[in-house]
Amino acid sequence: MKKLTTEEERQEILRQYRHLIDVWTTRKETKDLWDVRKAFRMAAEAHKDMRRKSGEPYIMHPIAVATIVAGEMGLGRTSIISALLHDTVEDTDITLEDVEKMFGQKVSRIIDGLTKIDEISDNNSTAQSATLKKIILTLSDDVRVILVKLADRLHNLRTLDVMPRNKQLRIASETLYIYAPLAYRLGFFAVKSELEELSFRYSQPELYEEIKKEIDAARSERYRYLNDFMVPIRKALNEKGLKFELLINEKTTYSVWKKMRRLELPFEQIYNTFSLDIIVDVESEDESLECWAVYSELAKIYKPNNKRLRDWMSTPKANGYEAIHTTVMGPQGQWVAVHIRSRRMQEIAQKGYAAYLKYKKQESSPGSLELWLKKTRELLNENDQNDESISFIDDFKQDLFSDEIYVFTPKGDMVSLPKGATVLDFAYAIHSDLGNRAIGANVNRQVKTIDSKLRSGDQVEIITSQIAEPQEEWYKNVVTARAKTKIKAALKNKRKTYREAGEKKLQEYFSQLKIEMGNQPVQTLMKELEITSPIDFYYYLAMGEIGKEDIRRILLPEEDKSRWFSSLRIPFINRSSKSSASDESPVTQKTGKVQEPGKEYLVSSCCHPVPGDNVIALELPSGRTEVHRTDCEKAIQLMSVYGRNILKSEWKPQEGKTYLALLHITAKDRPGLLNTITEIISMKYQLDMNAINMYSHEGLVFIDIKIFVPDLLTLKKLISSLSKVSQVIKVVRTF
Known part of the structure; x- marks a missing residue:
C-alpha cells in the first residue's frame, strides 16, 4: 500500500469525514451539523499523534465507527458524536467533564459507559463475565452505548488482518460469543451477519475460503434459477395491483457452514444458500392483510411446505423483527425460501433498533424489544452479583440471545421463554414459589413431568404440592437463568x-x-x-x-x-479449570497428553483435534494448556473468556502419537458391510479402532466408529475410501 504524505493523509481524513456527513440520514439541522463538526475537530486534535497498527492516522478509526453508526445503523447526532469521541477519554488527556461541558450529559454518559466496558475487557483473563454484566446494565440504561460498541467492534474486525494470529482468534471468538448475538437481539441483522462472517474468516481461514469458493461458483446458476422463479410471481402481484420489490438474498459463508455442520450435508445439498425477499409497499394499517395476500398468490404458484411456515407478524421476535417466512417447491424440484415483509418491516430488519424506535413512537403499548430490555434488568437483579463464572455467561446467553417459544397460562396470558425451556422453567417464570412447589403440569390438558420441554402454543397449568421443594437434580431440568438462580437460592437457604x-x-x-x-x-x-x-x-x-x-x-x-x-462429583461446584480433564474417557487420557519442553498439552475430549486441524492452544488459570479445534463450541467459549491466554507457539504433537477421531457412517443395510468397513480401517490403513456402535432402521444402517489416527491427512484419505464403498451414503467426522 502506497505511503501517503502528510497533506494526502489530511485530504483523506476530510474525505472520510464528508462521507460520514453524506450517509447521515436522520435530522441534520445547523446546530446538529455544527456539534458533529466540533466533535470531529476535538477527536482529530486529541488523536493527532496516534496511529493504528496498520500505520494509518488513528482518527480514521473513530470516523469509520461514526460512519457505521450513521449510515448502517441509522442513528443520529448523539450517537455520531459519541462514536467520534469514544476513545478520547480512555486514550487521551480529554476528560468526561470536558465532553459533558461541550456536548452535554447524554454524550458524556455514553462515552463513560464505553470506557468502562473497554477497561473491563482490557483487564485480566476472567473479565468477560464482567464485560457482559456491564453490557447488560448499559442496555437497561442507554442502549446507544452498546450500539456504538457494536460499530467499534465491526470496524476493528474489518481491519483485523494487521493483528497477530492469537489476537485475531481472541477477538473473533469474543465476537461470535457475545457481540454477534447481541447485534441480532437488537435487530441489526446486517451488522450481526458481518460480525459473524469476519469472525469466521479469521478463526477458520481455510474453511472460509473453501465455502466462499463454492458459493461464488454457484452464484450465477442460482441467480438464473431465481430470476426464472420470480417471473410468475412478479406477473401475479402486478395483476393484483400491488406495489412491491423482489430482492435476492445471499446467505453468508458462516450461515452456510453452520447449516452444513448441523445437517451433516455437503455444500451442494444445501438448497437455500439464496432466498427471495418480497417487500410490499403498503400503509401500516393494511400491511398484515397485504402480506398474507402476497403469500396467497405465492401459494397458488408454488406448493408451500407447511412445516416451514413462520408467522413473525402476529408474534414478532424479541428484536422487533416481523415477516412471513415460508419455503416453497420451485421448478426442477428445488426448495426456495421466501420472506414476505412490508416496507416498514424491511426497514426494521435492516436498521434494527433505530428503525424500531422510529415506528414505536406511533404505538402506546410496550413492544417486544422493550419487554426484552425489561427482562435483562430482571435477570441481572436476580443473579449473584459476584458470580464471575463461565456459567454466568452461558445462562444469560441462553435467556437473552436464544430463539424464543411462546406459551400460555390457563388464563391465556402469553409467556416468552427461550427455546428448549421446560415445565419447570415456565413455573419459575410465573413465580418463584410456584417453581419451588412444582411437581408437574397439565400441558394442553395432558399431564407432563417438570422436565418436559415446551413448544410454542402450549397452554400450561402447573401442578404443585406443599411438601415439594427444590432438589439438586432440578438444576439439570431448566435452561433459564431465572430458574437456575431461584433453585440455587433455595438450595443455598436449605444448606445454611x-x-x-x-x-x-x-x-x-x-x-x-x-x-x-x-x-x-x-x-x-x-x-x-x-x-x-x-x-x-x-x-x-x-x-x-x-x-x-x-x-x-x-x-x-x-x-x-x-x-x-x-x-469427586458435587453439583454447583465451579469446575471450569479441571472439568475438561476429569471428563475425559480413559482412552483419550491415554493418548491425549503431549509433552514438550516446559509445556504439557492436553488434547481436548470435546472436539478431538488431530494434527493438521486448525487448532488453538489455550493456557487456563489452572496452568494446564488445552488444544482445541477452532470451530469447537467449547473453544469459542473459552477463548471469549481466556482469550489473552492463547499461546503464540503452534501445537507440535510428538512423533508416533495417535489421536482419537469419531466417524458417523450412513449406509444401505446390506450383508458384509461392517466387514468391508473394518477391513479398510484395519488392513488398508492399519489403524486401531476403539469402539463401534451400529443400529439399523428401515433399510438404512448407522455406524459410529472411534478410530486412532496419526494426522488429518490420514483421516481424510480414510473418509474418502469409506465413501467409495457402494453401500455407503455418507461419512461424516463428528465431535
Whole structure:
C-alpha cells in the first residue's frame, strides 16, 4: 500500500469525514451539523499523534465507527458524536467533564459507559463475565452505548488482518460469543451477519475460503434459477395491483457452514444458500392483510411446505423483527425460501433498533424489544452479583440471545421463554414459589413431568404440592437463568441449616487426624475440592460427601499421594479449570497428553483435534494448556473468556502419537458391510479402532466408529475410501 504524505493523509481524513456527513440520514439541522463538526475537530486534535497498527492516522478509526453508526445503523447526532469521541477519554488527556461541558450529559454518559466496558475487557483473563454484566446494565440504561460498541467492534474486525494470529482468534471468538448475538437481539441483522462472517474468516481461514469458493461458483446458476422463479410471481402481484420489490438474498459463508455442520450435508445439498425477499409497499394499517395476500398468490404458484411456515407478524421476535417466512417447491424440484415483509418491516430488519424506535413512537403499548430490555434488568437483579463464572455467561446467553417459544397460562396470558425451556422453567417464570412447589403440569390438558420441554402454543397449568421443594437434580431440568438462580437460592437457604453439623464433623476429623483447626487448612480443602462457598463446604461435610479419608489425602499428602479428588462429583461446584480433564474417557487420557519442553498439552475430549486441524492452544488459570479445534463450541467459549491466554507457539504433537477421531457412517443395510468397513480401517490403513456402535432402521444402517489416527491427512484419505464403498451414503467426522 502506497505511503501517503502528510497533506494526502489530511485530504483523506476530510474525505472520510464528508462521507460520514453524506450517509447521515436522520435530522441534520445547523446546530446538529455544527456539534458533529466540533466533535470531529476535538477527536482529530486529541488523536493527532496516534496511529493504528496498520500505520494509518488513528482518527480514521473513530470516523469509520461514526460512519457505521450513521449510515448502517441509522442513528443520529448523539450517537455520531459519541462514536467520534469514544476513545478520547480512555486514550487521551480529554476528560468526561470536558465532553459533558461541550456536548452535554447524554454524550458524556455514553462515552463513560464505553470506557468502562473497554477497561473491563482490557483487564485480566476472567473479565468477560464482567464485560457482559456491564453490557447488560448499559442496555437497561442507554442502549446507544452498546450500539456504538457494536460499530467499534465491526470496524476493528474489518481491519483485523494487521493483528497477530492469537489476537485475531481472541477477538473473533469474543465476537461470535457475545457481540454477534447481541447485534441480532437488537435487530441489526446486517451488522450481526458481518460480525459473524469476519469472525469466521479469521478463526477458520481455510474453511472460509473453501465455502466462499463454492458459493461464488454457484452464484450465477442460482441467480438464473431465481430470476426464472420470480417471473410468475412478479406477473401475479402486478395483476393484483400491488406495489412491491423482489430482492435476492445471499446467505453468508458462516450461515452456510453452520447449516452444513448441523445437517451433516455437503455444500451442494444445501438448497437455500439464496432466498427471495418480497417487500410490499403498503400503509401500516393494511400491511398484515397485504402480506398474507402476497403469500396467497405465492401459494397458488408454488406448493408451500407447511412445516416451514413462520408467522413473525402476529408474534414478532424479541428484536422487533416481523415477516412471513415460508419455503416453497420451485421448478426442477428445488426448495426456495421466501420472506414476505412490508416496507416498514424491511426497514426494521435492516436498521434494527433505530428503525424500531422510529415506528414505536406511533404505538402506546410496550413492544417486544422493550419487554426484552425489561427482562435483562430482571435477570441481572436476580443473579449473584459476584458470580464471575463461565456459567454466568452461558445462562444469560441462553435467556437473552436464544430463539424464543411462546406459551400460555390457563388464563391465556402469553409467556416468552427461550427455546428448549421446560415445565419447570415456565413455573419459575410465573413465580418463584410456584417453581419451588412444582411437581408437574397439565400441558394442553395432558399431564407432563417438570422436565418436559415446551413448544410454542402450549397452554400450561402447573401442578404443585406443599411438601415439594427444590432438589439438586432440578438444576439439570431448566435452561433459564431465572430458574437456575431461584433453585440455587433455595438450595443455598436449605444448606445454611447444615453449617453447625458440618463444623462439628470437621472438628471431629481434625481431632482424629491431629490437625490443628484453623482457617488455612479449611481454605486448602476448599481450593483442592474447587468449592467456592463455605455454605456448600459444610453442607457436604454434614451429608458425608466429604469424609476423613478425603481430608487425610489432601492435608496429609505424605500418607497418601493419590489424586482422589479428581473423581469427586458435587453439583454447583465451579469446575471450569479441571472439568475438561476429569471428563475425559480413559482412552483419550491415554493418548491425549503431549509433552514438550516446559509445556504439557492436553488434547481436548470435546472436539478431538488431530494434527493438521486448525487448532488453538489455550493456557487456563489452572496452568494446564488445552488444544482445541477452532470451530469447537467449547473453544469459542473459552477463548471469549481466556482469550489473552492463547499461546503464540503452534501445537507440535510428538512423533508416533495417535489421536482419537469419531466417524458417523450412513449406509444401505446390506450383508458384509461392517466387514468391508473394518477391513479398510484395519488392513488398508492399519489403524486401531476403539469402539463401534451400529443400529439399523428401515433399510438404512448407522455406524459410529472411534478410530486412532496419526494426522488429518490420514483421516481424510480414510473418509474418502469409506465413501467409495457402494453401500455407503455418507461419512461424516463428528465431535
